[in-house]
Amino acid sequence: MMAYRLLLVDDEDKILSMLENYLGQEGFETARASNGREALEIFRQQSFDLIVLDLMLPQVNGLEVCKEIRRFSEVPIIILTAKGDEIDKLLGLELGADDYVSKPFSLRELSARIKAVLRRSKSSSAGGSSSMAIANLRLEPARFELFVEDNPVALTPTEFKLIFSLLEHPGQVLSRLQLLERAYGDIYEGYERSIDTHISNLRRKLEKAGSRLGIKSVYGIGYKVEKEGNGHEDIS
Missing domain, CATH: 1.10.10.10 (Winged helix-like DNA-binding domain superfamily/Winged helix DNA-binding domain)
Known part of the structure; x- marks a missing residue:
């Protein structure tokens, strides 16, 4: 069975490395981007099952990245937001994000959220039902x-x-x-x-x-x- 491929987008190298290491141990394949423009370029060139997207990004912010991706793809998106920043959470959901995790977050929580969103996207929990x-x-x-x-x-x-x-x-x-x-x-x-x-x-x-x-x-x-x-x- 092929591993799920995740695109991790954050402007902090330390966070990206931490996510790559932990999620790699969880069986995911990952690619990284450190700004919004790079994220869009990578996403257009490669195939991913889910995006973990920080909202505070240089060049193109996370909300704009989410909005642009939703123009041509329904890939699941989990946004990372500052703790208590409810406006950004709402905007992200309105633009089509599937879930959010507030910083600081636990790696276990983020992994659980990723798996839950992927189950909704890929599993046949509803798929066995008739039309x-x-x-x-x-x-x-x-x-x-x-x-x-x-x-x-x-x-x-x-x-x-x-x-x-x-x-x-x-x-x-x-x-x-x-x-x-x-x-x-x-x-x-x-x-x-x-x-x-x-x-x-x-x-x-x-x-x-x-x-x-x-x-x-x-x-x-x-x-x-x-x-x-x-x-x-x-x-x-």
């Missing part, structure tokens, strides 16, 4: 594909897991915590509200594709899917 069709939307779990009117809609692994969970329970309200557990497995410490950002991204993609299925907010509880849904107001 689902509601309104003009069709989900093909075995192929990790979503269609609206037979047109494909590109989703990140986290977005796919969320829409899969909602479609499994049409009309049923799922709480943020339930969605978080389904999206992240047993690695979901602390940031329940990140689900709101992923749901907003999902809504935007579905609306742009012309979906007749809406994701409705249920005040104080969570979300559910409805045909011809127009309950798009955000909740607190």
Whole structure:
């Protein structure tokens, strides 16, 4: 079985070396980049299964790197942020990152997050299920594909897991915590509200594709899917 390939992006050589050593022992293959421009060049030239991306980068910052990569790839991205910098976390998730880890972080935690995101991206936990069709939307779990009117809609692994969970329970309200557990497995410490950002991204993609299925907010509880849904107001 081939090892997963990771692109590690950070402007501190000490951190990159530490990550390479630890993740190498965990069985991952790695490449490194120390600035945003180099990261984009390497990513365009090589194939990777996941990117670990620091946001504070020279030349091109991490948010711009994330935004550019999402123009042409749905590769999973885990962002590294300064502790307590919630704005950057939200921006990263809005731009399509799948998860975040705050600095300083433990190597064990980062490795666990990487494995959790890769499971969502590569495993067939949803893949054994048959296709689902509601309104003009069709989900093909075995192929990790979503269609609206037979047109494909590109989703990140986290977005796919969320829409899969909602479609499994049409009309049923799922709480943020339930969605978080389904999206992240047993690695979901602390940031329940990140689900709101992923749901907003999902809504935007579905609306742009012309979906007749809406994701409705249920005040104080969570979300559910409805045909011809127009309950798009955000909740607190």
